[in-house]
Amino acid sequence: MNRLRNLLPNTLSYLWSGWGALASLLLFCAVWELVGEYYGDLILPGPLEVIGQLKLMFNSGIAGPELIISGRRTLYGLSLALAVGSLLGMLAGFSMTTSMLARPLITLLLGMPPIAWLVLAMLWFGLGDATPVFTVFIACLPIVFAGAMQGTRTLDNHLKAVAQVYRLPWHMRLTDIYLPHLASYLFPAWITALGTSWKVVVMAELLSTSDGIGAALAVSRAQLDTSSTLAWVVAVLGVLLAIEYLLLEPIKRHLERWRVGVSQ
Amino acid sequence: MKPMTKIMTSIGLGLFAIFSLLSTAYAAQDSLPVKKLVIAGPPAGVSNGLFHLLASDGFAEIAEEVEFILWSNPDQLRALALNGKVDFIAMPTNVAANLYNRGAPLALLNVSQWSVLWMISRDPNMKTLADFKGQEIAIPFRADMPDIVFTHLAERQGLIPSKDFQLNYTATPMDAMQLLIMRRVDHALLAEPALSMALRKTKSFPLSVIAPELHRSVDLQHEWARVMGTEARIPQAGIAVVGDQRKNIELVTRFETAYAKATQWCQDNQQQCGEEVAAQVPMLSAEAVSDALAAQVNHYATAFDAQHELQDFLQILLDKQPASVGGKLPDINFYANPNSQAQ
Amino acid sequence: MSALQIRNLQHKYALTEVLSNINLDLAAGETLALVGPSGCGKSTLLHIIAGLLIPSEALIKNDFRGTACMFQEPRLLPWKTAEDNITLGLKALHVPKLARRQQAQNIAKSLGLTADDLNKYPHELSGGMQSRIALGRALIIKPDLLLLDEPFSALDIGLKLELYRLLRQHITERGSSVLMITHDLMEAVRLADRIVMMIPEPGRLIGEFTLQQSHAERSETWIYQTTAKLMANDRIRIGFGLAEGSLNLTEHLHTQHSGCSI
Numbered sequence: 001m002n003r004l005r006n007l008l009p010n011t012l013s014y015l016w017s018g019w020g021a022l023a024s025l026l027l028f029c030a031v032w033e034l035v036g037e038y039y040g041d042l043i044l045p046g047p048l049e050v051i052g053q054l055k056l057m058f059n060s061g062i063a064g065p066e067l068i069i070s071g072r073r074t075l076y077g078l079s080l081a082l083a084v085g086s087l088l089g090m091l092a093g094f095s096m097t098t099s100m101l102a103r104p105l106i107t108l109l110l111g112m113p114p115i116a117w118l119v120l121a122m123l124w125f126g127l128g129d130a131t132p133v134f135t136v137f138i139a140c141l142p143i144v145f146a147g148a149m150q151g152t153r154t155l156d157n158h159l160k161a162v163a164q165v166y167r168l169p170w171h172m173r174l175t176d177i178y179l180p181h182l183a184s185y186l187f188p189a190w191i192t193a194l195g196t197s198w199k200v201v202v203m204a205e206l207l208s209t210s211d212g213i214g215a216a217l218a219v220s221r222a223q224l225d226t227s228s229t230l231a232w233v234v235a236v237l238g239v240l241l242a243i244e245y246l247l248l249e250p251i252k253r254h255l256e257r258w259r260v261g262v263s264q
Numbered sequence: 265m266k267p268m269t270k271i272m273t274s275i276g277l278g279l280f281a282i283f284s285l286l287s288t289a290y291a292a293q294d295s296l297p298v299k300k301l302v303i304a305g306p307p308a309g310v311s312n313g314l315f316h317l318l319a320s321d322g323f324a325e326i327a328e329e330v331e332f333i334l335w336s337n338p339d340q341l342r343a344l345a346l347n348g349k350v351d352f353i354a355m356p357t358n359v360a361a362n363l364y365n366r367g368a369p370l371a372l373l374n375v376s377q378w379s380v381l382w383m384i385s386r387d388p389n390m391k392t393l394a395d396f397k398g399q400e401i402a403i404p405f406r407a408d409m410p411d412i413v414f415t416h417l418a419e420r421q422g423l424i425p426s427k428d429f430q431l432n433y434t435a436t437p438m439d440a441m442q443l444l445i446m447r448r449v450d451h452a453l454l455a456e457p458a459l460s461m462a463l464r465k466t467k468s469f470p471l472s473v474i475a476p477e478l479h480r481s482v483d484l485q486h487e488w489a490r491v492m493g494t495e496a497r498i499p500q501a502g503i504a505v506v507g508d509q510r511k512n513i514e515l516v517t518r519f520e521t522a523y524a525k526a527t528q529w530c531q532d533n534q535q536q537c538g539e540e541v542a543a544q545v546p547m548l549s550a551e552a553v554s555d556a557l558a559a560q561v562n563h564y565a566t567a568f569d570a571q572h573e574l575q576d577f578l579q580i581l582l583d584k585q586p587a588s589v590g591g592k593l594p595d596i597n598f599y600a601n602p603n604s605q606a607q
Numbered sequence: 608m609s610a611l612q613i614r615n616l617q618h619k620y621a622l623t624e625v626l627s628n629i630n631l632d633l634a635a636g637e638t639l640a641l642v643g644p645s646g647c648g649k650s651t652l653l654h655i656i657a658g659l660l661i662p663s664e665a666l667i668k669n670d671f672r673g674t675a676c677m678f679q680e681p682r683l684l685p686w687k688t689a690e691d692n693i694t695l696g697l698k699a700l701h702v703p704k705l706a707r708r709q710q711a712q713n714i715a716k717s718l719g720l721t722a723d724d725l726n727k728y729p730h731e732l733s734g735g736m737q738s739r740i741a742l743g744r745a746l747i748i749k750p751d752l753l754l755l756d757e758p759f760s761a762l763d764i765g766l767k768l769e770l771y772r773l774l775r776q777h778i779t780e781r782g783s784s785v786l787m788i789t790h791d792l793m794e795a796v797r798l799a800d801r802i803v804m805m806i807p808e809p810g811r812l813i814g815e816f817t818l819q820q821s822h823a824e825r826s827e828t829w830i831y832q833t834t835a836k837l838m839a840n841d842r843i844r845i846g847f848g849l850a851e852g853s854l855n856l857t858e859h860l861h862t863q864h865s866g867c868s869i
Contacts, residue, residue, distance in 0.1 A: 042346060042366050122439070126448060127432055158682045161659050165676040166696040166748070176695070180686040210406050210433035218435065219407045222338050223587040224362050258686040258728045 014253060018245055025241075045227040054231040062216070063235060070201050070213040071239070073129060077136025078197040082190060084137075085144030090182070092145070093152020102149060109142035114200045115207075122208050132204035132212070139200045140193040147189025151182040183255050191248060198240055297515035298351070301327035304335050304344050305354035307545045309456055309556055310377045310501040312537055313526035314354060319540040322526055326518050334545065344506075345370060351509045352519060357574060358409050358581050358589050360504045364598045365590025370506045371600040372567035373520055375574065376527050378497035379561040381410055381484035382459050386450040388479045393418050393487055400430035402440035402452040412584045413484060413498065414453055420491040441465075444478060451481070457548060460555035485561065497561050499574050505600055516600065524564060531562050567599045574599070610635045610784065611656070611752070616665035618651060618810075625651055626662070627809035635671075635751070638778065638785040640799035642792060644847050648810025649788045650756055656786060657754050671752035671784065675745035679757050681737035683729040689740050690715075690725040696748035710747055717773060718743045735766045742770060746777050753778075755787040759794065771797060775822060792843075793834045797825070802837075806846045806854065813854045814842045 029047045036046035045053075057063040092098040117138050121131040155178065163173050205214025213232055220228035301323060305311030314332065317323055323330045333350065335341045341359065344350045345368045352373070360372045383390065383401075390396060393414075403411055411433075418425045425431060432449055434440045437458040443449040445466060454462060459480065466478050489496035503523060509515055530537035538554035567574065581589050611633035618626040626648045633639050641649045654660040656669070657676050675696065683692045691698075693714065694707040702710075715725055718739045729737055738758065745753060753774075759767045775798065778785060789795050795802050796818065804814040816837065820829060837843055844850040 040367075042342070042368065123442075123446075127434070158678065158680065159684065161654075161678070162676075162682050162684075162695075164659055165657050165674065165754075166699050166744075168695070168699045172699060176684065176687070176698075180684070207435045210431075215406070215433075220587070222405060222408050223585070224338055224342050224359070224366060224590075225587050228587070259730070 010253070014250065017249070021241075021245065042224075042226060045230060050227055050230040050234055053227045054234055057228070057231055057235075063231075066211065066213050066216050067235060067239065069211050070198075070205060070236075073132045073205075073212065074136060074197045074201045076129075077133040077201065078140055078193060080133075080137045081140035081144055081193060081197070085141045085193075086148045086186060089145040089148020090152045093149045099149060099153060102145070106142045106146050106149075109138070110146070114139040114203060118204050118207060121204075127208055127210070129209075131208045132201050132214075135204040136197045136200045140197050143193045143196065144186070144189050147185050148182065151185030152178070154185075155181050180258075187252060187255060191244070191252075194243065194248070195240060198236055202236060296325070296327055297512055297518060298327045298509070300329040300331065301352075302331045302333065302350045303352045303354075304333040304341075304350050306335055306341075307457075307547055308354075308377075308501070309380060309553075309560065310354040310356075310503070311545075312530045312541055312553070312557070313376065313523045315541045315544050316526040316530055316537060317522055318544065320526075322522050326515065326522065332544075342368075345504075348507055350506055351515075352503050352505055354501065354503050356409060356501045357499050358578065360502075361578055361594045361598065362588060362590040363504075364594045365592055368506070369508075369510070370504045371510055372574075372598055373503045373505050373516065373600045374524065374564070374566045375499040375502035375570050376523075376564055377501035377560075378499060378563045379483065379485040379559075380455045380500050381413060381498070382454060382456070382559070383481035383484070384444065384452050384454050384459055384462060384478055385481040386444075386478060387481075388477075390451075390481045392421070392490070393482060394421055394423060395482075396451060397423065397428045398430075399451055400432055400449050402432045402434055402443050402449045404434045404437045404440050404454070406433040407585050408588060409500070409581065410453055410455060412581050412588065413488070416580050416584065417484065417487050417491055421487075453484075456556040456560065457552050460552040460559070461549065464549060464552050464555065480559065494573075494576075497563050497573075499565075499570055499577050502567065510600070520566065527564055531557060531560075534558055568601050571599050610670040611786075612666075612668040613656075614666040616652075616655070616662055616667070618648075618655065618660075618662045618664075620651075624809040626655075627811045629665075629810070629812060631803070631812070633752075633784055633786060635784055636778075636782045637801065638787065638799045640795035640802045641786065641788045641805060642790065642795055642802060643805035643810075644807060645790070647805040647807035649805055651810065652805075653754055653756050653786065653788055669752075671750075673748055673750040674752045674754065675748055675750035676754045677741055677745050677756065677758040679760065681729070681734070681741040683737055683740060683744075685729050688726050688728055689720065689732065689736075692729065692740055693725075693743040693747055695744055700748065711743075714743050714747050717776075719769070735762060738762060738766070739770070742773065746773075749781055749783075751783055753783050753785045753787075755785065755789075757788050757790065760789070760791070767794075774798065779822075792837055793830060796830050796834045796837065804843060804846050813846055814840075816840075
């Protein structure tokens with residue numbers, strides 16, 4: 001009953017946040033248009049032309065398949081990174097020794113530019129799907145790992161004591177104590193990983209595959225087709241924004257409602 | 265007027281007269297078409313003539329000062345073509361047409377590269393494209409000129425590239441070369457001088473120990489002749505004149521003459537040319553450059569004279585990948601006319 | 608027969624001896640107050656009894672079936688509503704949801720919480736309410752042994768008296784034993800049957816005071832008077848550092864055993 005009562009204000013608040021984001025984006029487009037007019041079409045076509053080009057690409061059936069291919073690779077690489085990273089991070093968080101061992105390795109992994117991994121991946125996996133998937137995996141893994149490890153390590157000892165005194169069984173400890181605390185660390189890490197994964201997939205495809213958005217980007221760049229290039233970029237950004245606001249934002253609001261409170 | 269002012273005026277006028285005389289005298293001596301010449305080119309055969317001119321002070325009759333800019337990717341090339349500061353750029357013909365059609369202020373002056381596409385293979389017995397049936401081939405620059413020519417020639421021979429070959433598109437020729445060296449692929453399509461570089465590299469230590477024996481294989485230009493019924497040559501690259509200097513007839517004519525001569529010289533003195541180029545472009549080796557020269561057909565034409573061949577070539581590219589030439593065939597003003605006053 | 612018996616408890620933290628030679632008995636239904644200055648090891652002792660710490664050396668017999676704990680801070684789970692926090696212990700005992708909800712609503716009345724409050728998250732509630740929820744969490748599982756680690760120290764006097772009343776009510780109804788730590792002598796006098804005093808470095812017992820008056824007959828006047836008497840006691844004054852002097856260890860009612868199985 002409570003949930004229903006709060007559905008309306010929650011939905012309105014969610015829509016309002018989307019409205020704010022939309023306004024900000026439109027402002028950005030206005031600036032883009034201005035700069036584009038100054039430099040001319042060959043260097044920087046304006047947003048209307050680019051969106052027109054994008055529509056063309058969708059209608060002629062070019063854009064859809066490439067998006068699906070890139071999306072598929074992102075999904076595989078990201079899911080692997082989320083699963084492995086979260087699990088290993090939690091295990092590392094439980095053990096002091098593992099945490100100490102892991103810290104410098106994470107710094108190393110985070111500092112390595114994905115392009116270096118890509119070169120290695122091309123050597124190991126050739127030019128198929130595995131190369132971009134691997135590169136995404138290795139680029140996102142340290143982000144998720146670090147978040148999970150920090151989350152597990154910082155669990156309030158006070159709450160652990162409560163769990164012990166009230167004799168919470170292990171599965172209750174997991175669902176009622178560890179996971180909710182962990183979620184507040186994991187979720188931001190997962191969102192960062194999502195943004196990174198798309199960037200890395202496009203970069204990997206640009207250099208190593210013959211299909212997907214990155215590969216299409218390479219071709220339009222070689223053909224000096226700036227508006228197509230920008231159209232692909234807009235497509236990627238559009239997907240990112242859609243996932244962020246349509247999928248992740250509602251989940252985040254649901255998970256974080258204990259911070260904001262029922263009354264808001 | 266006061267006496268002081270009178271004297272000052274006289275001195276002033278006098279100085280002015282002297283300076284005018286001097287400057288006109290100076291100007292009379294200065295018959296060069298332009299003070300500073302800025303040229304650009306890629307690390308490829310089309311720039312050979314330019315490098316020779318730079319090494320032998322061949323621009324003395326053209327400009328006081330010459331600056332050379334090396335471009336290595338299409339973004340750099342586009343920036344150079346549009347920034348208004350470069351006078352001549354060596355580039356592939358389809359890229360010139362593409363830029364022209366998209367509004368860049370240029371005109372193609374000549375075509376000096378007519379046979380840059382070759383197959384490289386582990387198997388020394390390949391004679392035509394059909395021999396590669398069922399094989400995996402590495403091709404750099406997907407949807408660009410080499411890919412389009414290869415596909416076109418294959419189709420004209422009755423082959424279906426997507427089915428009869430396993431085409432492995434790589435981002436750069438270097439990647440294709442890596443695949444060859446690591447034996448992940450046995451054949452590749454390369455352009456000169458990348459091809460000669462690859463052959464030289466694998467014959468020299470330490471790669472010669474582990475790398476497979478690679479051979480220069482099918483000449484795509486010969487396939488072109490066989491399949492299209494024309495000469496064994498394709499108008500692939502040349503010099504474009506850019507910006508306001510298109511109207512500078514004196515400059516354009518002198519440049520054209522100098523470049524044509526220099527290109528011929530390179531063809532006649534392959535080893536020295538190789539050394540000159542390698543001295544200016546560290547990424548190329550002297551032997552590779554001279555090998556490339558040795559393998560090429562010796563042909564040269566101005567864009568105006570080669571109009572017909574260019575249009576046939578560009579039409580093929582237009583049919584397959586319209587975006588690679590800018591969506592249409594360029595109009596008559598694309599071909600620099602040395603006789604015309606109105607450019 | 609005491610339900611909790613501790614003999615020869617010794618606890619070291621790193622190389623420091625934190626607790627030395629602790630001998631303690633707690634009978635069923637008895638309220639024992641542990642007083643002493645800061646750092647004398649009261650909390651450590653309580654943690655050991657709660658099972659949160661393993662002592663270096665000890666003989667402990669603990670017959671109490673259900674234990675609940677209240678800490679200095681409310682220690683509520685921030686991502687659960689007040690109701691879910693209160694019923695945490697019940698959920699651990701596999702009590703079904705409907706029954707949990709019912710019990711929570713019942714105890715909420717006596718805690719002074721409304722139905723609305725039950726649905727709020729901890730950060731929306733005041734400190735006093737959070738303490739009440741923590742008390743509710745402890746009492747709802749009907750424990751035999753209630754361990755209190757200065758839970759009322761940060762509350763205002765009105766709230767304190769209210770919660771004391773609730774506590775006493777529960778103890779009378781259920782017959783639970785309570786081991787409470789406090790630095791407030793008056794609180795100890797109000798609530799406890801027996802007061803045991805500790806001093807630090809190392810933590811050891813130095814005095815035991817039994818309060819004869821029954822709880823029903825403890826008037827405010829009696830409480831003030833008894834507190835004043837205790838405050839004047841030499842041992843207590845020395846222990847709290849209010850007077851100079853040295854203390855010898857208390858004589859226990861139970862002689863020391865060695866190696867006897869309990």
